[in-house]
Amino acid sequence: MTTPLRRTPLVKRRRYGFDLRSTALFFVFLAVLVSVLGLAARVAAGAVERRPAWVFVLVAIAVGGCLGLRRRWRLAGVARRAAAALDEAAREAAEVLEAPTVPTQREPALADADTVGVAVDYDALTPEEFEEAIAGLCERDGCTEVEVVGGAGDLGADVLAVTPDGRRVVIQCKHYGESHRVGSQDLQRFGGTCFTVHEADVAVLVCTSDFTAPAVEYAEQCGIVCVNRDALEAWTDRTGPRPWEAALEGGEAGWETAGAGI
Numbered sequence: 001m002t003t004p005l006r007r008t009p010l011v012k013r014r015r016y017g018f019d020l021r022s023t024a025l026f027f028v029f030l031a032v033l034v035s036v037l038g039l040a041a042r043v044a045a046g047a048v049e050r051r052p053a054w055v056f057v058l059v060a061i062a063v064g065g066c067l068g069l070r071r072r073w074r075l076a077g078v079a080r081r082a083a084a085a086l087d088e089a090a091r092e093a094a095e096v097l098e099a100p101t102v103p104t105q106r107e108p109a110l111a112d113a114d115t116v117g118v119a120v121d122y123d124a125l126t127p128e129e130f131e132e133a134i135a136g137l138c139e140r141d142g143c144t145e146v147e148v149v150g151g152a153g154d155l156g157a158d159v160l161a162v163t164p165d166g167r168r169v170v171i172q173c174k175h176y177g178e179s180h181r182v183g184s185q186d187l188q189r190f191g192g193t194c195f196t197v198h199e200a201d202v203a204v205l206v207c208t209s210d211f212t213a214p215a216v217e218y219a220e221q222c223g224i225v226c227v228n229r230d231a232l233e234a235w236t237d238r239t240g241p242r243p244w245e246a247a248l249e250g251g252e253a254g255w256e257t258a259g260a261g262i
Contacts, residue, residue, distance in 0.1 A: 120236050122208050127175040131158045134173050134206055137235060141242050143169065156193040163202070163244045170200035171243070174207035178229075182207045184214035191222045204243040206232055223247075 125133060131150045138146045143161040150158035150173065159171040172190045174182050187205065194203035205219070206227040219226045225243045227235065234240025 120233075122175075122232070125175065127173070130175040130208070131173045134171060135159045135161070138169070138171075155197050156190045157198050160198070167201035167244060168199060169202045169204060169244055170194045170198040171204045171206060174205065174209075176207055176209040178209055181209050182211045182215055182226075184212060184218045187211075187215045187218045187222070187224060187226075191218065191224060194224065195222075202244045202247045204247075206243070208232065 120133065122130060122133065128150070131148050135146050135148050138159065138161040142164040144164075146159070146161040148159055156172050157170050158173040159169075161169045161171070163169055172194070174186065176182065182205065190203070190205055194200045202225065203223065204225040204227060208229055210228045211219070211226050216226060218224075225247050227243055227246075231240060231246075235242060
């Protein structure tokens with residue numbers, strides 16, 4: 001008996017060949033891509049060279065772009081933040097370049113005090129700033145050797161100065177509220193050190209409120225010049241006498257007498 005032969009099925013083999021057209025298109029696409037990337041790199045380098053601050057913006061945009069491949073919805077937020085940061089940096093740089101040079105002075109609150117009639121908001125100052133402001137008034141009016149010495153162990157002296165005519169001024173500053181008047185005890189403590197310890201020729205107590213009657217009486221007896229809120233404002237805007245001038249006018253009797261009617 002004849003047994004039929006089985007034919008082995010033909011296996012289709014994948015043919016590999018060289019395709020000139022596909023290869024050429026691939027290299028053309030690659031060349032275009034490299035050219036675009038090179039142009040972008042040159043533009044970015046030029047921008048960074050002109051404005052170094054932009055390197056941070058470019059890095060932020062690049063990082064945002066990478067993250068955007070995973071989460072595209074974050075890309076817009078990153079770009080907005082980068083643009084806002086760039087705009088803020090540009091504004092700050094412009095303000096720094098355009099800001100005029102302002103002379104250094106002891107107390108900014110006295111920037112306009114050289115003009116008659118200009119008021120200073122002493123209530124807005126801290127006690128330390130108030131002492132600096134009083135020292136600034138002394139400097140403005142020609143005093144020399146002006147020094148702020150207030151603090152622990154000052155023995156009642158907050159500001160020391162020498163008047164234009166050579167007298168030594170010792171000033172104590174009381175930054176009180178309107179309803180808190182300076183009492184006789186404050187004057188007594190100051191009176192016990194201003195002349196004997198600090199060797200004052202003119203002793204002055206300046207406050208942002210007022211003095212009690214016993215305090216004024218004690219000051220008149222000891223020769224301490226009392227500068228209340230009204231007298232301080234008059235000193236500031238040049239409509240009243242300086243404390244050392246008031247001492248001479250009042251015969252060392254104090255501002256309350258010498259500056260009456262201000």
